[in-house]
Amino acid sequence: MTQVSSLTHAISINPANGEQIGHYPFESAEALDAALARAAAGFSVWRRTPVEQRAQSLIALAQALRDDAPKLARMITLEMGKPTTQARGEIEKCAQLCEWYAEHGPAMLTAESTLVEGGKARIEYRPLGPILAVMPWNFPIWQVLRGAVPALIAGNTYVLKHAPNVMGSAYLLRDAIQRAGFAEGVFEVINVTPDGVSKAITDPRIAAVTLTGSVRAGIAIGAQAGAALKKCVLELGGSDPFIVLNDADLDEAVQAAVIGRYQNSGQVCAAAKRLIIEEGVVEEFTRKFVEATRKLKVGDPLAADTYIGPMARFDLRDELDQQVRDTLEEGATLLLGGGKSAGAGNYYEPTVLANVTDRMTSFKQELFGPVASIITARDCAHAVALANDSEFGLTATIYTANVQLAQQLTSELETGGVFINGYSASDPRVTFGGVKKSGFGRELSHFGVREFCNAQTVWLDRK
Structure with a gap:
């Protein structure tokens, strides 16, 4: 051509x-x-x-x-x-x-x-x-x-x-x-x-x-x-928090977090970008999340069994790679992926960053690609504070067995939408939009x- x-x-x-x-x-x-x-x-x-x-x-x-x-x-x-x-x-x-x-x-x-x-x-x-x-x-x-x-x-x-x-x-x-x-x-x-x-x-x-x-x-x-x-x-944009409390069903939370983070190769404004996990379950959640992410099929997007395809633009992959590198230099732990895939295609490895803090790049900026950041919260109040510590306010997710508590926390979250025990999505039956820089x-x-x-x-x- x-x-x-x-x-x-x-x-x-x-x-x-x-x-x-x-x-x-x-x-x-x-x-x-x-x-x-x-x-x-x-x-x-x-x-x-x-x-x-x-x-x-x-x-x-x-x-x-x-x-x-x-x-x-x-x-x-x-x-x-x-x-x-x-x-x-x-x-x-x-x-x-x-x-x-x-x-x-x-x-x-x-x-x-x-x-x-x-x-x-x-x-x-x-x-x-x-x-x-x-x-x-x-x-x-x-x-x-x-x-x-x-x-x-x-x-x-x-x-x-x-x-x-x-x-x-x-x-x-x-x-x-x-x-x-x-x-x-x-x-x-x-x-x-x-x-x-x-x-x-x-x-x-x-x-x-x-x-x-x-x-x-x-x-x-x-x-x-x-x-x-x-x-x-x-x-x-969005840097949506995905909160998991100690009493959550971890298998359901992990499955939702994987879909919420990696669908469309992570290129979703309302994706679950910051995984804020209460400290009582952060170790188990992290292990299960990494295991599930490792199983995702990366490959030819025309193949029916591919879950993660290439990123849409080469310049955006370069930007994402630099954000990951900056976060690692700031002290985060790389558990999976962390780089561009070899070859002509614009692929980026499904990546999991742990021990992310509120001072790091992947917490403060939107990462528009297949990269998850795991942040530890001391308790539910700290989780909400971390969730709100962002210039964005599109959607948020809370996983907990205590739905009454979750409903109380929604009034504290500075977002246009909150999803309790389910990852964020757009649906004609409910309104969609954000606050702050979203x-x-x-x-x-x-x-x-x-x-x-x-x-x-x-x-x-x-x-």
């Missing part, structure tokens, strides 16, 4: 072997303008489309996703290295998302009566307009639809700017949406440089902005949206539908 410059093209490189598999030229200012014009025109039609009809479009999209699952999953695997079994699971999860909002979304938009005399006031939920979405590569389809589906059922249109290394996935998704019968302009894909993103944010046809990405990207996008007086939702705003549930709605007060005959 012809080699092109990343200054002029979005480039997709197969992380399993380092070969370029796709390149997509960045669009001109005229092409961006045309896409925004289609999104604005599409909004004028889509907002007036009955919500029941919008729901039927989501049902059709669910079927289109299932029909296209083999090629969508393969593209995800080739572009960012997600093991094929997990990639297929991502597509099925997206189909179920569409079906759930088709069933429950219309009720979330029902007008709400308010407590005024005569019952003559109500709140109506009106769509805002075209939403600009800047999305990451780690869940190329789920991340997009997690935000798009609630916005679309509400009557907004969606303009996707995807990560450069997964543009093939973006275009396949656009094809599925078009085949599902959505009107022109309801879902647009733009392939632009950061300057193009800035132009889109300031364009009056864009009503609001959503970003899933790094803290640095969140600061930049949030500042631009704020300067343009446009609402934005930011879902940023961002603001919420996705999913009825919050995700209403984030990009105008809650309009309608008051009749106020005397």
